[in-house]
Amino acid sequence: MPVDTQHRPENEPRKMAAVVLQTGGPPAQSVTCRTAPIPEPAPGEALVEVHAAAVNPLDVANAAGWLGTPLPVIPGVDFAGVVVSDGDHKGHQVWGSGPALGMTRPGTHARFVALPETWLSRKPVNLTMAEAGAVGRSHLTAFETVINIMELIPGETILITGGAGMVGQAAAAIARWRGAEPIIADRRRPDGVEHFIDTSSGDLREAVLDITDGRGTDLVLDTVGGALFEPALRSLRFGGRMVGIFSAPEPRIDFSPAEIYNRQLRVTGLASVFLDGAHVAGVFDQLRPLFERGILAPPAVKTWQLEDSAEAYQTVSDGSAGIKQVLLPSGG
Structure with a gap:
């Protein structure tokens, strides 16, 4: 939807198309598309025209009301677009993911x-x-957990539960770049995976011990939780060492705790919104050359207009x- 600049009173704010969460619940109930005022950048800020923005499980959780976000709010954390406000960045094509976006701003x-x-x-x-x-949150989460928190080193093994998901696939690619060996645990085997464990059948621990010659894995990235x-x-x-990421409310x-204490395990989590x-x-600055050199590849994408x-x-x-799933707010 184009910006409305004609027949507008001088004091009336300019409008844009936006997704707005009015109430928590399933998408058909909570997610609406309507016009909203174009934000005014504060000092030290830039206005970005968003050409593409992924829909993440975090956004779905936000729409469901699980994050306690004050409503109404425009959701969405990932972006790729062009800086359109005046300043040193004007005209720059930018990408990223904002930790507070869709929640406190x-x-x-x-x-x-x-x-x-x-x-x-x-x-x-x-x-x-x-x-x-489409890169956004999944690669940010993968890089932050695997590189910055776990400090994965060449030669290590990393078990990734939910490894067929977006974060899991990104983490596996980053692990291979780092010279480590990923073990994917999921119900679906992604293409090109050497070490795969079907979590719908068999014993996860026994399968890991078999792959690692009885030693166990050096790291676990848990994207599933629960059972x-x-x-x-x-x-x-x-x-x-083990790190987990956000999962939906569950039993x-x-x-x-002796399992942690007696084997000197290190267990932590990542709350990426903070x-x-x-x-x-800075993480995206480090990811950029990996994509430009073909070491990492973007995921497969399906695009949607904002009204859908x-x-x-x-x-x-x-x-x-x-x-x-990627929205095209500027019409694409």
């Missing part, structure tokens, strides 16, 4: 978004806007089988 599922200049990172020249917008948490934990070697599970925005931009955003959200909620 308006998000990217709109034609325009205002962002601190320190949150901006140059888009890889070889990626389309849709591809760059897989304890067997994944027990798959670690002595002194191993409590029981496990013995990351510093400048730090996030509820259907895009529902597709993510249903599980999109390794395909990133």
Whole structure:
């Protein structure tokens, strides 16, 4: 939808098309497309015209009301677009993911978004806007957990539960770049995977021990939680380390803390919504050359117009089988 600049009273704010969450619930109930005021950048901020913005499980959780976000709000955390406000960044093609977007400040599922200049990172020249917008949260989460938190080193093994998902596939690619060996645990085997464990059958720990010659894995990235948490934990070697990411509300599970204490395991999590925005931009600065050199590749993409955003959200909620759902706020 074009910006309305004609027949507008001088004091009336300019309008844009945007997704707005009015109430928590399933996408058909919570996700609407309507006009909203174009944000005014504060000092030190830039106005970005959003050409592509992924829909993530985090956005679906936000729409469902699980994050406690004050409503109404424009959701969306990932973006690829062009800086249109005056300043040193004007005309730059940028990409990234904002930690507070869609929660404490308006998000990217709109034609325009205002962002601190320190949150901006140059888009890889070889990626389309849709591809760059699809990278976002999944690769940020993968890089932050695998490289910055776990400090993965060459020669290590890493078990990735939910490894067929977006974060899992990104983490596996980053692990291979780092010289480590990923073990994918899921119900679906992604293409090109050497070590795969079907979580719908068999014992996860025994399968990991078989792959690692009885040693156990050095690291676990748990993107699933729930019933897989304890067997994944027990798959670690002595002194191993494990990190988990956000999962939907689920029943409590029981496990013995002795499993952690007696084997000197290190277990932590990542709450990506609390990351510093400048730090996030730094991660994307590190990811850019990996994409430009062909070391990493963007996920498969399905694009949606903004007026079909509820259907895009529902597709993510249903599980999109390794395909990133991307909105095109500027019409694409």
